[in-house]
Each structure stands twice: as structure tokens, then as C-alpha cells.
Amino acid sequence: MCHHCLFLRTGLQEVNRAASIQHALAAMLLGQDDAVALTLAGFSIGMDGHDRAAAFTAFEAALDISPSSALTYILGSVILGWGGEAERAIEWSERGMRLSPFDSWAFAAFDAQAMSHLLRGRYDEACRAAYKSVQANPAHSITYVQLAAALAKLGHLDEARAAAARVLELQPAFRYGRQFAGVNCAPALAEAMGGALRDAGLLE
Structure with a gap:
């Protein structure tokens, strides 16, 4: 998420986008039992990797673990908003x-x-x-x-x-x-x- 924020707020530099995606992929691999990790990783993948399908796969996994995860719904709504849904x-x-x-x-x-x-x-x-x-x-x-x-x-x-x-x-x-x-x-x-x-x- 730090690299995501750097990417969007400090000039859209490719090094920050790549780091955001790299860490998001690691978080999804290592945090499969952690709804927050999956949510933040999914957000970075969706926003910076432009892979909304992968983002919502992560969000759905997060909601399977924690159906009352407000963070998942909130960050999911941002990706849906930018996606025109x-x-x-x-x-x-x-x-x-x-x-x-x-x-x-x-x-x-x-x-x-x-x-x-x-x-x-x-x-x-x-x-x-x-x-x-x-x-x-x-x-x-x-x-x-x-x-x-x-x-x-x-x-x-x-x-x-x-x-x-x-x-x-x-x-x-x-x-x-x-x-x-x-x-x-x-x-x-x-x-x-x-x-x-x-x-x-x-x-x-």
C-alpha cells in the first residue's frame, strides 16, 4: 500500500507501480488466511496492476475468511467506481x-x-x-x-x-x-x- 500511494501521489513512477504489484503478489501468497492482507493486496493488484478480476478473486477470498470485513467492501467499491460499475x-x-x-x-x-x-x-x-x-x-x-x-x-x-x-x-x-x-x-x-x-x- 505504501508503494501504491507513492505511485499515485508522487508522479506515477513505474518503479513504485512495479513494487506495489510485487509486494501484493507476495502478500496474496503468504497471507492466504489473512483477510486484511488479501484485501490490501487485491486493491494494489486492481489499481496498479489493472487486473480487476484478480483483485476481486482476492476480495472474495477475504470475505470468505471475514464476511464482515468493511475494508474489503470499501476498497472494492473504489475499484468498482474507477471501473465504471x-x-x-x-x-x-x-x-x-x-x-x-x-x-x-x-x-x-x-x-x-x-x-x-x-x-x-x-x-x-x-x-x-x-x-x-x-x-x-x-x-x-x-x-x-x-x-x-x-x-x-x-x-x-x-x-x-x-x-x-x-x-x-x-x-x-x-x-x-x-x-x-x-x-x-x-x-x-x-x-x-x-x-x-x-x-x-x-x-x-
Whole structure:
């Protein structure tokens, strides 16, 4: 997970992506009886390795061990969200939050909801979810990406530009095209967000 965060937040360097995948594969091999290990490994494989099928094989194994693993549902919802599976992403995120309402990963569940509502054109709901994510983790740059897109879609350009400025404070090298490629963003979601982020002042 450390290498995953380095990959997505410090310039999408291949060395970090490769290390994330390498350690995830080791974790899946050595942690077959550990739901947390399987969940974190599956997340890295899905996000950085772009192998969502393998990610959900790991998530299902984690849920076999621990059916009430909120972390599994929350991180699974993020992969579903970026993959464009909006309704399933919302379902998984809500299930994770029901299992653990004050989870330290709650921001990720709200992120999944925000991008899923964006994809479906529900911009007010996307804003609400993004604001909840900001409240849960105000230092998470991607939340402000989704907030900026939703606000721009609603025509609130001053607020959208303020959210975009916060993205660049937290992640100065951010470019949405590179970020979308890094997480293998579904084309429909990239299209839904791209123009709005440009309107908010972010560069591709």
C-alpha cells in the first residue's frame, strides 16, 4: 500500500507501480488466511496492476475468511467506481459503511460514491459524497478532483476552481489524464469528468 500511494501521489513512477504489484503478489501468497492482507493486496493488484478480476478473486477470498470485513467492501467499491460499475460501487461502499460507520477508510467509500454519482449525472449527490470524503480525510487529493468535477458540472465554477486549487496544493504534479491512465479509469467516467476538470482549471 505504501508503494501504491507513492505511485499515485508522487508522479506515477513505474518503479513504485512495479513494487506495489510485487509486494501484493507476495502478500496474496503468504497471507492466504489473512483477510486484511488479501484485501490490501487485491486493491494494489486492481489499481496498479489493472487486473480487476484478480483483485476481486482476492476480495472474495477475504470475505470468505471475514464476511464482515468493511475494508474489503470499501476498497472494492473504489475499484468498482474507477471501473465504471457505478451502482455496484455504491452498493459495496454503503455495505462497508454499514459494517463500520466510523471506519478510518470512510473517505474512500465516499470517493467511490462521488465518482459513481458523477458517472450517472447525479451531480448534487456527487457533491454531497465528495464533501463527506473531505470531512473524513481533508488531505486526500483525489476527493477534491471529484468535488471540482461535480461543482463544475453544476455550474459553480468559483467553488470548482477552489477545489482544483486544493488538488494542486496536495499533489502539485497532478494531471487528470495521467491519473486516469494510472488507475485504468473507465472511458465513460474519464469522459464525464475530463471536461469538467478542465473547466475547473486542472490540466490534462
